[in-house]
Structure formats: structure tokens, C-alpha cells
Amino acid sequence: MAQGVAVIAEYGNDGFRKISLEAVCEGKRLASELGQNLTAVVLGAEVAEGAAELAKYGADRIIVADDAQLKSFQAEPYANVLAAILQETEPSMVLMGATANGIELGARVAAKLQVGLANECTGFSLENGRLVATRPLYGGRVIAEVDIEGTPQMASVRPNMMKIEENEVPVEISRFAVDTGEVKVELLEENVVVSSKVELTEADYVISGGRGMNGDDFAILEELADLLGGAVGASRNAVDAGWRPHSDQVGQTGKVVSPKLYLACGISGAMQHTAGISTSNTIVAVNNDPDALIFRVADYCIVDDLFEVVPAITKEIRAIKG
């Protein structure tokens, strides 16, 4: 019978992604409540050594699929290998991070195994040993509680929702023999920017600029983001104007962020934008139009010129941080 919780952890350039640690810790919480084991699954090339780190967060068992063919993320081979691992180890539930790659991989595996997958969940509970998930719908305007049918039950976790806690346990590490199976899509080239900056979706602080930035000079936002160890985001208008790359776009046709602090600078607050920030802890808006829609969703509102306010905020925080 299926038993235990499995978490798929993404190993990046410098260790595990923060969202993966969050998912592992949430998996541990569920496994403990069930009185069962937590298995972490790591796919990639030359990841075996680093994988041991997950014991620190409570993984009782780590399965690594370590193979040169898994060096770059490709949905098909990754899904074939992951499905095989899940079929062999038979966990009753599987969590993963709701990253771009995680969401693509999850969909493939759920389709292969013919099981339910709840994406971008913000919370979980257990009922009779089964997972019940909470997830936002309609751009965060509606919250759903859902049952997930099939075994394993699958769910992806939205970044910045779960606490990371250390909880070291003895661990057993095993290697899974990789068979990538039939691969119909061939990878020709990959262009991944290795950046030392935090990923927008995982950042605790997101400083976003819109059309009110009036050009591609986002230096005042970058300065504040750097000071806080956060990331810079943008509205669609700023992206469409060519001031920022699409990967910075927040909203319905961009990314969803859930930082501790979201600072919207010169952004009017269209629904398509706020769809991307509904699970933020605190929202602050700086806009010189007192009637801007963004003030209806912001917790704190500053009606003034962003070019004056943002540097002043930076100065204030720098003074505190010393």
C-alpha cells in the first residue's frame, strides 16, 4: 500500500532552491503528522553529493537520479524518470515547488500516472490520512479547498508560504538507475542566465516599477532591492515598453509573487497586475495619483512622486541597517 510523503527537490547552481527547502519542510510536517517517512527525490547531473543536505530538513530517505542525461531540465526525460521513481517507491503524496520547471514536470507526471495535481497551493491539511489542499483561483480573488484524487496525490507549493526549519535526522541515500525512456522533444540549445540575485518568485522583498518609472532607468528600485536582498519586478506596461525583460513581469501574464513586502512604484493597479501579488504579506504603493486603483489593494499608501519617495525609503532603511 502506498505510504509516506515524497518531495521533489530542485538542485540549482548553488545548492537547493529555497522553495524546495520549503516544500521539504512542509513534507516533513505532513509525514510526522501521519507517522510516516519523508523521501526527498533529486534529479539532475552531479547532484548526489549535494543531495545529502536535505537530511538537515528532515528527509529520512533521499533518492537521487543522477545522470548526465538529466543535466538540463527537460520535461520529458525528467517526467519519465520521476514517474518510474514514484511507481517504484509508492508514496501516498508528492509535493514539489511551484516553479516554472516544477509546474511543467508535475503536469507531465500527473498525466502519466493519471492522478490529481493541485498547483500553487498555499496550505495543506490532512483528513483520514489524505491530503487536502488550499489554493488560490481567479488571480487570488477566490480561495479553494480541494480534494486530490488518485495515488499518489500530487501538489505544488507556492513559494514563500511555508516555513523552513532545520530538523536533522539520520538519512539513507540511494541512487535510482536512470532510464529516460522515449524522448520525442530534442534539446538543441539552452540559455540560462546564472544570476547571483534572488529569483523574483522566491524573493522576500519585491520592488516593482511600472509606467510611472518613465524609462528604463530602474536604478533607484535596484538599489533598494539590493539593500533588502530582494528582487526587482515590473508591470506589463514597463515590460512592453522594453524597459524590463518579460521574466520580471508580475501579474496574470507574468509571475506570481508572495514576498513579505511588495512595493509598487508608479503602477496603477490593474486587476491583471494585482492578480500576481494577492498572496503578498504587505503591499505598499507609491503613486502620485490619489485615485490610483493600487491604493485599494495596498496596505500602506504613499501619494507622492516615486522619484522622491523611493530614494528616501532607501536612505531610511540604510540608516537602520547601519
Add this chain to the structure above:
Amino acid sequence: MNIVVLMKQVPDTESELAINDDATGIDSEDVKMAINPYDEFAIEEALLIKEKDGGGTVTLVSVGPDTVPEAIRVAYAMGVDHAVHVNDEIDEGVYGGADAFTSAKIIVAALKDIDYDLIIAGNRAVDGDNYQVPAHVAEMLGLPLVSAVVHQEISGDAITCKKLIEGGTATVRTSLPAIITAQKGLNEPRYPAFRAIMKAKKKDFDELELDDLGIDEKSVGAAGAFIKIRKLELAPARTGGRIIEGASPAEKAAALVKLLREERQVI
């Protein structure tokens, strides 16, 4: 080249939403509906391929309630050749609890009588953000799938796509027939001209019921779904709207930072 576009009609982002009485669905009565924005990219790309190709047809397939024909009119006005609407409305005015799996089952049944070289879907539907229908369709049909495509080029029976991955892009190639999903950046959807809108009103489309496809009602909708909604509620309103007073930008900034530290403890 014959292309199928998968289109879902979703509540317009700006329309007010209300939850139905048993808290399992959205009350659709007063909701204005629209084409899922990612599916607009899909339609546009299909039209661009057809225009470049100088031949073939673009067929739209949509599974949804009684309101879908409005979206079909828009797609026709953009230039889509033909549309198939599978009506899955089970209870009047309430979405039937379909999920990605049940929707894909119906789509696959509808595709049986359609000839295609390429299927284009959206990266996600912005109502439920499931990100899963194309994967289920690909799995059921045994077709290659390329998700989050921002550029494509077809040559012979191969398609080369640039797609978004975490932190960057990848270029991949596969053979047709295949499914790709449209991500923002693929194109800018056209606005239909007035004349095209008028003409689209008179154009026929296929209206199918689940019965016509030999699908048992009990195998789709909430009964067949893997993701079953227990309860929906409107998200709580944010505490909202506190205006930070101050005589100068510097004073306002200082007041804000104090609140962020003391009241919110986020700094």
C-alpha cells in the same frame, strides 16, 4: 498546414465574482466572459502560421458552457476558419466541476474527427491556473508537447521552438503533429476589424453535446475529476488603504519604514 487551437472561455479579469450557494462554484449569471489571454496568443500564432503558409485551416475547439459562442465570435472575427463547441454545462449557470483531466478527455474526443498537424493551447487558463490540460491531451494522444513557447518555426514536418525555462530559455525541436503552449512574448494578438466582427456573427460553428461524442456525463464534470472542489470562498479583503501622511517625501518614507518595522515586522 491544419492547426487546432484549444480555447477556454474564462471570467473577464475585471468582472466581479460571486460564489454560488453551496460554495462549490462561481455564479456565472452576471459574469462577463472572455477568451483566456494565453489562448489569444495561441489563436494569433495559428493565424500567423496560416498566413505564412498560404493555406490550411485554423479550427478552434472549446469545451465550456452556453456562453462559449460569444468567444467563438471573437475568434472568428480574428480570422479563425472553423469552431467546435462542446457544451459541458451540466447545471444551469454553474460550471460543472470539470478539471484538467475531464476537460482533456472531452477535447480528445472532439479531436477525433478533426485533421491537424499542430495543436496550439495556452500555457495556462487564468481561471483555475491548472497548467495541465495540454499535458493530459498530449499524454492521451501520444503527441510531443512543448510548453511555454515564445517563438516557433516550422520547416517540413519539424517544429523548432524557443521556450521559457526557469532562469532562461531553451531551444527544442520535435516532429509534427505536436502540441505547443503559448506563453506571453509569442506575439501580440490582433484586434479584429469592425467588418470582420459583423461578418463573424453570421458564421456557423459545430455545437456538440457530450452525448454526441459518446461521453458519459458521469465520467466528466465533478464526478470524473481528480481535483474536487470542497469549498470556495472569496479571498478576504486586505486590511488596506492606510494613507501615510507627512509634509515631505522624506517624512512619509520615515513613517512608512517605522510602520513596516513595528506594525508589520517585515523589515
